[in-house]
Amino acid sequence: MVSQWLSAPEVHFVLQPFVSLSSAQILGYELLSRPSIAGVNLPVEEFFREASEAGLAVPVDRVLIPQMVEFLDDTHPDGPVFVNLHPDSLRHPAIQSHLESRIGRIVLEVTERAEWVVGEMETFLRGWQNQGGRFALDDFGSGYSGLEKLVSVRPDYVKLDARLVRGADRDRVKQNVIEAVSQLASILSFQLVAEGVEEPGELETCIRLGVSIGQGYYFCPPRPWEERPQISAAIERVILQQHQRLRGVATPIPAIYDNWEYHAALMDDLMEAADSKARLDLICKAIYRTLKPHSVTVMTATDEGLKPWVSVGHAHRQLMSWESPSLARRAFMDGTLAIQQRMETEASESGNQGELNRLLGSPQSVAIFPVGSPPWGVIGADFLLPHAWSPERLNVLKTFARLVSLVVEREGQTSQYHRRSRAVRQPDCDDH
Structure with a gap:
């Protein structure tokens, strides 16, 4: 499937918003690729898994990244745009050049699940941050090495794995894990993102445990830019009402202040x-x-x-x-x-x-x-x-x-x- 696609690549892009869990406003977007052959969409997860297993992840990213940059130049979405890449692609000079040309607009997503070249990834990400770039550690909680990577690379964002978020309102163990990562966010100064939010109970639990940002079908499914992904008024009310319940401790401004x-x-x-x-x-x-x-x-x-x-x-x-x-x-x-x-x-x-x-x-x-x-x-x-x-x-x-x-x-x-x-x-x- 991937080899056939590389011979005549077709792709379109969709965006899924990142939503502030304190203000209910859209803070940015994840840019998602939708590859196709002869106009027929391919199964996304299967496509990228096959590309990784076959050693074709870098050739695929070499095709996608220039088109992503062109898409961003044409659409100009508000806020940062998160782009998911295979770690091996970050070592490729041509891909690095495309990314650095848009360093202020792109947030790199690097998955915890991937095998990293020890030291090399840390060096690249540190240099990326030194130039003013930002990156996110994706799928956090999906493996055993996440905490080690979290401490060694010091990301700007950490995205909780969707499997950890799913059903968290009914699972005390998941709540304890999310709360622990939330406390780490305060210590290490990263923003915590809950991906895969699909139910109101999951949203309310994430807010209560101190998660900063939410992403998932509950807010908005991935959509073409022409459809302008937006957050409904009902979801805004859920977020703001949950904060009203938590806001009792906030002391008022003295009445004397004019x-x-x-x-x-x-x-x-x-x-x-x-x-x-x-x-x-x-x-x-x-x-x-x-x-x-x-x-x-x-x-x-x-x-x-x-x-x-x-x-x-x-x-x-x-x-x-x-x-x-x-x-x-x-x-x-x-x-x-x-x-x-x-x-x-x-x-x-x-x-x-x-x-x-x-x-x-x-x-x-x-x-x-x-x-x-x-x-x-x-x-x-x-x-x-x-x-x-x-x-x-x-x-x-x-x-x-x-x-x-x-x-x-x-x-x-x-x-x-x-x-x-x-x-x-x-x-x-x-x-x-």
């Missing part, structure tokens, strides 16, 4: 500030007084990484290198809000980890916005309590982030990451 009056007074102070650092200090202190977080930090992009510039409270004061995936790096590279927080106040059955984190001063709710257009840095705040970021608090932080972009000029040289980054797209925080 947005217009407060910012008018702050602008008077900013006009008198001597330099950018003094203005930043005023803004950070204003955030600290208004939101009362554990800390507020502004970081600026350098060639080595994101470097703390101004901070208030018990803030992170060390350089975050570009080699290490982090929430701050994600906000900067994506040009949009990055948020991470535990969804439950009660301790998990595996132990009172949340209370231990609180006592040790480990933040459980973090939100970070890019600043500047294009971004020259990020501003973030964190809380020790789980799920402390309500939409109201996010709107306040977003407003201050925009204020930083207006009144503060970045000092010093522009880093390579600053030059490569896209223009900031500030989202409406009511949607997060």
